[in-house]
Amino acid sequence: MPYRLLIDGALVPGASSIDVVNPATGQVLMQAPRADEAQAEQAVAAARQAFPGWAALGYGRRSTLLDALAGAIEERIDDFARLLTQEQGKPLAEARGEVMATIAALTYYAQLELEPRVLRETAAERIVEQRYPLGVVAAITPWNYPLLLLMVKLAPALITGNTVIAKPAPTTPLTTLLLGEIAADILPAGVFQTLVDQNDLGALLSRHPDVAHVSFTGSTPTGKKVLGSAADTLKRFTLELGGNDAAIVLDDADVAKVAPRIFRGATTNAGQICLAVKRVYAPRGMVDALCAELARLAGEAVVGDGLEQGTTIGPIQNRAQFEKVLGFIADARENGTIVAGGDALPGEGYFIAPTIVRDLPDDARLVREEQFGPVLPVLGYDDLEDAIARANDSDFGLGGTVWTSDVERGMAVASRIESGTVWVNKHLELPFDVPFGGAKQSGIGRQQGIEGMEDFTQPRIVNAALG
Numbered sequence: 001m002p003y004r005l006l007i008d009g010a011l012v013p014g015a016s017s018i019d020v021v022n023p024a025t026g027q028v029l030m031q032a033p034r035a036d037e038a039q040a041e042q043a044v045a046a047a048r049q050a051f052p053g054w055a056a057l058g059y060g061r062r063s064t065l066l067d068a069l070a071g072a073i074e075e076r077i078d079d080f081a082r083l084l085t086q087e088q089g090k091p092l093a094e095a096r097g098e099v100m101a102t103i104a105a106l107t108y109y110a111q112l113e114l115e116p117r118v119l120r121e122t123a124a125e126r127i128v129e130q131r132y133p134l135g136v137v138a139a140i141t142p143w144n145y146p147l148l149l150l151m152v153k154l155a156p157a158l159i160t161g162n163t164v165i166a167k168p169a170p171t172t173p174l175t176t177l178l179l180g181e182i183a184a185d186i187l188p189a190g191v192f193q194t195l196v197d198q199n200d201l202g203a204l205l206s207r208h209p210d211v212a213h214v215s216f217t218g219s220t221p222t223g224k225k226v227l228g229s230a231a232d233t234l235k236r237f238t239l240e241l242g243g244n245d246a247a248i249v250l251d252d253a254d255v256a257k258v259a260p261r262i263f264r265g266a267t268t269n270a271g272q273i274c275l276a277v278k279r280v281y282a283p284r285g286m287v288d289a290l291c292a293e294l295a296r297l298a299g300e301a302v303v304g305d306g307l308e309q310g311t312t313i314g315p316i317q318n319r320a321q322f323e324k325v326l327g328f329i330a331d332a333r334e335n336g337t338i339v340a341g342g343d344a345l346p347g348e349g350y351f352i353a354p355t356i357v358r359d360l361p362d363d364a365r366l367v368r369e370e371q372f373g374p375v376l377p378v379l380g381y382d383d384l385e386d387a388i389a390r391a392n393d394s395d396f397g398l399g400g401t402v403w404t405s406d407v408e409r410g411m412a413v414a415s416r417i418e419s420g421t422v423w424v425n426k427h428l429e430l431p432f433d434v435p436f437g438g439a440k441q442s443g444i445g446r447q448q449g450i451e452g453m454e455d456f457t458q459p460r461i462v463n464a465a466l467g
């Protein structure tokens with residue numbers, strides 16, 4: 001049976017359809033329903049109508065329904081994981097991990113509640129901060145982690161009493177549609193809905209007067225468009241945008257220990273992670289050893305179809321990004337030295353060998369821009385102050401890492417990095433109770449943690465005279 005949209009509690013076909021391509025084969029996997037503006041308007045109207053009743057249920061009843069949804073997803077882990085690999089490309093083990101993290105996020109938020117907070121209480125007055133839901137939330141998600149990045153929006157928005165319209169990336173809509181089909185039997189009509197488009201309905205949702213909040217994860221240029229569309233209605237928004245995360249290796253680091261962690265940080269999900277390691281700064285005397293170890297790891301990586309056993313790196317998710325990454329490699333070949341990889345692999349899929357580059361100038365594209373692929377530049381430095389300045393010399397500020405044998409020294413360096421999250425001797429650890437978000441042009445607002453829940457609510461101060 002073909003996948004369908006979930007609109008106002010009903011599973012319906014789209015006004016038209018789009019092809020979903022398996023990036024491991026370059027061939028059409030299946031067609032997905034594509035919504036038009038009339039269906040988008042219907043979804044907004046249904047979400048607005050459902051909002052008062054959903055908000056009135058209270059945390060306890062909403063929690064029960066979210067737990068039921070988590071259980072239903074868990075019953076179909078294998079279906080979700082296989083579909084995710086087919087539409088996104090990541091190895092099946094990573095896809096299964098994303099589904100499990102999705103369930104964990106939903107379960108985590110289902111247990112939370114935003115309690116009123118007493119700001120002041122005296123014999124004369126009581127001042128309380130309350131939180132109430134905003135209304136209709138548009139959750140616009142990218143193609144690198146289509147299920148998990150939806151859930152870190154959906155779960156906190158729903159538990160706080162909002163209704164949600166999910167608009168996945170058009171190249172990876174299938175897992176979102178499957179989630180909608182499961183939710184149709186659990187959640188009240190209009191509480192959660194799915195719209196698939198060809199990147200043509202985002203502006204409608206962002207500017208719609210009945211959409212109260214837009215939660216967007218994606219590129220910085222698109223995030224700026226979302227921000228512009230939301231301006232006329234002064235709606236609330238959360239933007240988690242691109243990154244160009246720097247890894248700084250200190251001179252006391254053990255290359256043999258840190259190189260595998262840096263490599264994983266740069267190539268997990270074929271490097272298609274906003275918080276991936278995008279550029280490495282190492283003491284000049286350590287560059288040879290670090291590059292040699294990274295090149296060895298690149299040579300040992302198994303690039304292939306994520307459904308095949310033993311694959312460690314899957315394809316680039318879509319042809320446009322595939323060609324963009326090849327453009328970065330071509331520029332790096334002209335301006336630096338490629339010590340591993342550097343080529344697309346033969347076949348119809350969008351495969352690129354993990355690539356390590358050195359000797360690039362600081363103004364090279366691979367240093368200044370976000371590559372979003374398995375291509376990593378290693379840059380030498382003579383002075384730590386210079387390395388910190390170069391790491392901060394970016395319009396982006398999403399994440400970063402520091403690698404050292406001295407944790408206190410590493411934390412001191414991390415405290416000078418202009419990013420929303422900086423890890424020391426670890427990477428990509430994002431506990432649900434810890435907020436994350438970007439600095440500079442890497443975003444506005446926070447996701448996860450209590451702060452992520454509060455992002456979907458409006459604070460209200462109740463100030464009462466006593467006696």
